[in-house]
Amino acid sequence: MTSPAAAKPAILSVDDDPGVSRAVVRDLRRRYGADYRILRAESGADALEALREMKLRGQPVAVLIADYRMPGMNGVEFLEQAMDLHPWARRVLLTAYADTNAAIEAINVVDLDHYLLKPWDPPEEKLYPVIDALLEAWRGDEHKPVTETKVVGHRWSARCSEVREFLARNQLPYRWYQVDEPEGARLLTAANATEDQCPVIINSTGDVLIMPTDAQLAEGVGLNTDASSDFYDLIVVGGGPAGLGAAVYGASEGLRTVLVERTATGGQAGQSSRIENYLGFPDGVSGAQLADRARRQAVKFGAELITAREVVALEACGAARVVKFADGGSVAAHSVLIATGVNYRHHPAPGVDEYTGRGVYYGSAMTEASDCAEKDVYIVGGANSAGQAAVFLSRRAATVHILVRGESLESSMSHYLIQQIEQIPNIKVHTRTEVTAADGDDHLERIVLRNNETGAEEKVDAERLFLFIGAAPETDWLDGMVKRDEAGYVLAGPDLMVDGEKPAGWELPRPPQHLETSVPGVFVAGDVRSESAKRVASAVGEGAMAVMLVHRWLAKQ
Structure with missing residues (x-):
């Protein structure tokens, strides 16, 4: 059931009667085997386990066909749980004539797409037209599978930020999901993990890493962590x-x-x-x-x-x-x-340590750039790395504020960068200025700026503070x-x-x-x-x- 034809979408049939199950799969393979993986399970529990594996691997599921009368977990109960994993899969309930009322009620419970009466012979008249229509509707939806590494976590978690930065800097493609997003919740369910165990990383083969160290993460996503020779x-x-x-x-x-x-x-x-x-x-x-x-x-x-x-x-x-x-x-x-x-020097202002990774970042942290759109961004530092980050972030941010303790940028930044900065209207350079405090709730929300020439302090709203303060x-x-x-x-x-x-x-x-x-x-x-x-x-x-x-x-x- 976890055979590797991952490129093909799956059609999964669940029936506790082996004879019926084989008949369903035989008819489905005859018509759809060239373009779809035809899978079968003989219990709802086995089918859910298969669906979890496919979810973790990013393998698409097109149609679910479940028999209504199954011991332990009936077809409606199975489809209800399957929706949490693969909400875009089309759902079909197999029923006997006596169960049609239950099937009709299930339409409201699991948003059933269709129910089929057993037996359906000949399939050319009673099965294939139904499945054809469901597959056409499924193909028309936006549900492209995500096969790259997936990261599930909290928006303002320092460790989640570190994991994303680690993957980005190692040129490893990944998709980020927050725990409060529907797909993030589905992935946690498939991984048998909870919000308290984030970050949860699911690699391209479906393996789950829960709160990994950098070494475990590197090994899990295929990086080489051991020397081949002594x-x-x-x-x-x-x-x-x-x-x-x-x-x-x-x-x-x-x-x-x-x-x-x-x-x-x-x-x-x-x-x-x-x-x-x-x-x-x-x-x-x-x-x-x-x-x-x-x-x-x-x-x-x-x-x-x-x-x-x-x-x-x-x-x-x-x-x-x-x-x-x-x-x-x-x-x-x-x-x-x-x-x-x-490495960048540690910033001594109160609150900076507390919010590092949660709005305060050492270096450019390019994984955060997309979230700077239409926001005021503050950059501390006057060297080239700070100037390059300012130019880059100015494309999306409302305003980029460069904070330097010196009288100008000329003593520490290349001339070409200074010229660029002068020509970008939403970059503002604040000389003789430094950050003296940072605070907020679960993430950075405010910083305190001090003008070292006048001694005056000002508290400003800020969700992003990037630090480029020299090197050690x-x-x-x-x-x-x-x-x-x-x-x-x-x-x-x-x-x-x-x-x-x-x-x-x-x-x-x-x-x-x-x-x-x-x-x-x-x-x-x-x-x-x-x-x-x-x-x-x-x-x-x-x-x-x-x-x-x-x-x-x-x-x-």
Whole structure:
């Protein structure tokens, strides 16, 4: 009953009499078997289980035919429950002559489309014309099946927001359903889940994930979460532009390369709505498009990508460099590239933590863009990422307010973006301004703005607050292993030399190479490197350069 001809809509017959059941299916297959899956069940319970599976898999059901007199659950009771799963399926009740009154009453209970008297011989006169009409009516309705991943949850749930962002950033198509929508409720019923167990994720094969971790979610939707080998030539930690650049060049040059990413490839750049100053894209390219192309390019050359694995430690074990994961696993290689990039700084205003994921978002959170239509949106930050988000959101929002503490955008934003912003009438820049509080009920509803020049505060209505407030490296996992500067950025090459002296503990006769850290064979590239340029192009270039230095390192091993 769960055979995989998913492309065909189903016609399901339910009858507890095996002889009648086989006769129904025989007649239906003769006429409709080429275009429809003809299924049968011998009890209402079995039929409902089949319908649940089809609901989860996104398989359409065209017609339900149920016998009225069945023990345990009669035909009317079955059709009533089936409506909750497949409301667009046409419903037919099989009755004997003595049960016609019950069938007529059922029209009001389950919105019955037709009832058929048994026996119906010949089917060409009594069965097929009825089913033909029902199928024609069913095909005329809008009930396209949803075969991609489905996410069911609460509108203002922080975890639901994280799940949607995870799927979007990993370029995985999904459909979002709120629990208070009819289809969301039907999916929860099919999954045997409740509103308190959201988010509920149903993948394309119908498997149900209830409140999954990122690792469980990644595995459930088909992402690779485990290394296929114990040892590589190069481990790249971080899937931003620098890491992707290294994966492409490393794999294309024959290195056994594995890239480990905690959330999704692309890093902060992958969340940019449009990058217009990247070489070779005169019309601009979104960060997601750039990251997706780079990821596919790396895979084409043979790089292995691991997602949803958090790196917590780095060790040098003789000639091997070992990367350890939060779940206790590990992977080793001849060399390691640290390309973990940076994260947005935590905003200290009261209420921001409480409403993060429920109206407050770090970064662009493009899954929220469609809900910004005709609303006032507030963006905190004056760098390129904030400007790109403002331009993108201005297409739908009533007004986009950019809040910066400085006197202007000129010290932190590219000139081309400043010019664009000046030409968009619904973007307003508020200088010397910061957010001092956020509040609401189940989601963000208001923020407090302070003018740092006058000291005046103003409370404004706001359902969306996007934070782009500088960057901080998450490099605590390198404590005691790799030298960093006071801000936590990784030191490399010449920056490790003090008065011409090699760093403490460096035992090789040569000094560290340009992108090499204080541990030989461990390199760094991109935004996480101390004094880096903090641009996409430079990060990609450093990733490529690091591979050249890895080759030099391997040649001497």
